[in-house]
Amino acid sequence: MPHIRLAIVGPSPCNRCYAACCKQNGHDWSVLLQTDDERRRFRPWAIDLAVTGDDGAVVVEKVLPYRDGRCIFLGDDDLCQIYEDRPLSCRKFECTGHFNRHGVGKHTRFIDLNPRVREMLESA
Ligand code: SF4
Ligand code: SF4
Known part of the structure; x- marks a missing residue:
């Protein structure tokens, strides 16, 4: 039986949030740097991260670290x-896309790890 998906219209309600996706929530790093340009621009802050793919191959990525559980660029x-x-x-992330992604009530790990975000989206 196919999963039923509950669509949420509109973007993530960041104006009502507490920057949940910029704080430590399951990952060991805050941002994966994806392009050559941003790997160059963020070089002074980036650290290496060894990632093992499904095929067992290890790839070294550049990521931004957390400081005290917050992205180093998140202000007080x-x-x-x-x-x-x-x-x-950061530009692409939408928590709404993680809500009910696997069927009603079946979210991604991000939503499961951030119950305040889940409650916010449930009340949207
Ligand atoms: S968790 Fe969602 S609502 Fe909160 S800041 Fe991130 S994208 Fe916006
Ligand atoms: S760079 Fe900005 S938007 Fe991206 S995780 Fe850090 S504080 Fe959040």
């Missing part, structure tokens, strides 16, 4: 301090 006011220049991973 929970706003991104480099918003205009933020990496592609």
Whole structure:
């Protein structure tokens, strides 16, 4: 039987959030740098991360680390301090796309690890 998906219209409600996706929530790193340009621009802050793929091959990626459980570019006011220049991973992320992704009530790990986000989306 196919999964039933519950669509949410519109973008993620970031104006009601507490920057959940910029805080440590299951990953050991805050942002995966995806392009050569951002690997160059963020080189002073980036660290190497060895990732093992499904085929067992190890690839070394460049990532931004957390500091005290927060992205190093997240201000004390929970706003991104480099918003205009933020990496592609940040631009693409929409928590709404993780909500009910695998059928009603079956979310991705991000939603399961962030119950406040789940509650926010459930009340949207
Ligand atoms: S967790 Fe969702 S609502 Fe909150 S800041 Fe991130 S994308 Fe926006
Ligand atoms: S770079 Fe900005 S948008 Fe991306 S995780 Fe850090 S604080 Fe959040």
